[in-house]
Structures are given as C-alpha cells and as structure tokens.
Amino acid sequence: MDTAHVTQLEDLRTECLHVRSGERFPTDAPVDNQGKGAAFSPTDLLATSLAACMITTMDIVSRAKGFVLAGTEARVVKHMASDPRRVHRVEVHLTMDAALTAEQRELMEATAHGCPVARSVSPDLIQEVTFTYR
Numbered sequence: 001m002d003t004a005h006v007t008q009l010e011d012l013r014t015e016c017l018h019v020r021s022g023e024r025f026p027t028d029a030p031v032d033n034q035g036k037g038a039a040f041s042p043t044d045l046l047a048t049s050l051a052a053c054m055i056t057t058m059d060i061v062s063r064a065k066g067f068v069l070a071g072t073e074a075r076v077v078k079h080m081a082s083d084p085r086r087v088h089r090v091e092v093h094l095t096m097d098a099a100l101t102a103e104q105r106e107l108m109e110a111t112a113h114g115c116p117v118a119r120s121v122s123p124d125l126i127q128e129v130t131f132t133y134r
Contacts, residue, residue: 011036033085047078047090050127053117054092061111067104072096089126098133105133 029035
C-alpha cells in the first residue's frame with residue numbers, strides 16, 4: 001500500500017496526502033529559496049520528523065516499560081548549508097517530565113538518539129539533541 005501521494009500545486013507548493021488516513025497538508029518552498037514560507041518546507045518536515053520520531057519512539061518504549069511519558073515537547077531548529085543545498089544540522093530541544101527516574105531518563109535519551117529517523121538520515125547530518133526536565 002502506498003504511504004503518501006504528493007501533488008504539485010502552483011507557486012512552489014505541494015499537497016501531501018497520507019493514504020491510510022486521508023489527512024492532507026501543504027508544503028511551500030522556504031522564503032530563502034523562492035517560496036513564501038506559508039507552510040512547512042520539505043526540509044522543515046525532515047527536521048520536524050526527527051523530533052516527532054524521537055517523541056513517538058520514547059512513548060512506545062515508556063509504555064512497554066510500564067511508565068507514562070506525558071507532555072513531552074520539542075523545539076526544532078533547522079540549519080541549512082549550501083554547495084549542495086541541504087539540511088546541515090538539526091537542533092532538537094526536548095522538554096520532559098522531571099518525575100522520571102535517572103534510569104528512565106537514560107533509557108529515554110538513548111531511545112531518542114536511536115529512533116528510526118535518526119538512524120535513517122545521512123551520517124553527515126549533525127543532530128544536536130538536548131534534554132530538559134521540568
């Protein structure tokens with residue numbers, strides 16, 4: 001089964017369809033590359049998917065280990081490079097529940113660094129991940 005369908009629209013935009021759910025979202029080229037920046041750019045999605053994958057994978061592992069991971073948030077900062085144009089570095093700043101034990105924190109941090117997206121992107125992509133416990 002297809003995962004997604006992407007349709008070119010006008011003005012450097014696309015519409016992305018998630019086949020299984022029917023959910024749709026637009027993309028737009030970034031302002032620094034001829035777009036309007038009116039939606040996630042494809043490179044924004046790459047950087048954001050890293051954080052989303054980290055949180056999702058940590059949630060799966062915490063459930064399997066019998067504890068709740070609630071209210072985790074991520075702030076994502078994407079850094080571009082040129083020659084060739086690419087995402088050079090992604091900062092993921094995770095904020096998590098301070099009630100986690102030292103062992104649970106260690107497990108969640110290792111899980112985040114080993115999520116499928118982190119393992120799938122080029123080893124040249126610098127992934128800077130910070131963990132703050134509130």
